Amino acid sequence: MANKPLDEPLLSLDSALLWQFSLAVYPQLKTLCLRWQNDYYANINVLLALSLAEQQHWQLTSFSLAAALKALTPLNSQITEGLRQQRSQLACLGLSAAHQQQLKQGLLQAELVAEQLEQQLLVAQLRFHTQRNADNLSDYLQQLKVPSSAQLRRELIDLRQASAQFVASLS
16 A cells, blocks of 8 residues: 655545445445455455545555554444344244245345445545555455465456446446
8 A cells, every 4th residue: 555645635435426336336246245255354345445446546545444444343243244144044043934034134224224334434434545556455455365366366357347337337
């Protein structure tokens, strides 16, 4: 993560745009994002926020990712992950399919609210400066100690292409 030039103002994401971006891009990247979440403990909201910033040619400031992750951790670990875990255990309850589906939908709605709050926390903490070849995703994956591989590089390309398509659709 590069330091910002002294005369350049810091930039921050728009929470409404990040949410719109997430709803548009996540369905096509769901498998990849869930694998990174499960294998590397990546936070999907962080991945999406950093990807959107890259498309705007914004590079993370050296301090903001750590601050954002610190702010995000309590909500993510205590609420979002808890809702996800509860949803995965519905089949063990012995409820009818209709009741399971009803509970699943309620938990999904609560999880979406928690995800949106996570994004608002990220937006409040993440700061960027302009940089033509922003590489936030690689910085985040390095922080998570994800080993570099040909597959990882292909997946980064897939994530960036989906993100670029969304940003291009705004023009």
